[in-house]
Amino acid sequence: MTVVKNAVESAAEAETAALLIRRTGARATPARVRVLRLLRMVPAALTHHEIEQAIGDLPVDRVTLYRVLDWLVESGLAHRNADAQRVFRFSAAAIGEHSAHTHFRCENCGRVFCLDAAPPAPPSLPEGFSLSHLELDLRGRCAGCTGEHR
Amino acid sequence: MTVVKNAVESAAEAETAALLIRRTGARATPARVRVLRLLRMVPAALTHHEIEQAIGDLPVDRVTLYRVLDWLVESGLAHRNADAQRVFRFSAAAIGEHSAHTHFRCENCGRVFCLDAAPPAPPSLPEGFSLSHLELDLRGRCAGCTGEHR
């Protein structure tokens, strides 16, 4: 019952991912669809390694996965940022909007959570300075990690 | 004239660095003093590689430099954070005050400027999240780099 429902939802999610990919003019290959679907369904920023684990059955080649992730970032469908352990983490981009938004990074598990709080207004800069990027960097412990030992 | 003055200032900076190091109870070794002095004099967060270049004469062993940087971070004299290219960058910690303040990083020359604008108020977090660090990350072009080609 729930199994069937999940399977249907799963297929729908895959189709959505495929559409988003084709919309860019590129091919909706299995690797791309599977990775984008995963990123869109998981509320966190995942590492290359975590993604490899998560799509364990029918494994994707290591390099292919790197190239899929590069392509997703380049085409605007995903974000990449280096975590505190200097490993890249990938998360699905918000559909319509590329606009800046606020992130919370858990210092225990390394995951990144996207908050819907609007970014703060930029402060006044010294004469001659120009701003191209503004982001509020928030770190601490996520709900899942609060109260865990160490 | 200016040469002499710079040399004196240079020695004074080195002595300050040595004092800060001894104050922690550890040895003020040449490598530690040279690295901390550099970080304190440069208004930017530098990579291991950039630091190696900057203290070019009398080179420090690669591994020793890594260990010096680890020690500086561990002892609270420097900060480490991974940049967008997933490389660690190191900067001197503010002496008395660790309080959050606003930084502007020039994407052309890489320098970091400390603004006196107060950091924004923290947004409300999801249930169970706790905040330990808040920083406004501002990037763009500094006054010196505005209007330069590329």
Place this chain on the structure above:
DNA sequence: CCATCCGGCGCAACTCTGTTGCATCTGGCA
């Protein structure tokens, strides 16, 4: 249908950044 083409894939080898093990050396104190 078939030929062709080109984007994507798989594998191997490589680079870059940082770490670990271990022998040797030395800063700072007695």
Place this chain on the structure above:
DNA sequence: TGCCAGATGCAACAGAGTTGCGCCGGATGG
């Protein structure tokens, strides 16, 4: 000055990501 815990230097290692190149298979045109 002599001592020795704590630093250093060298070599080997590890993880994350990149590059080169030949191959494959889906799209496209006849």
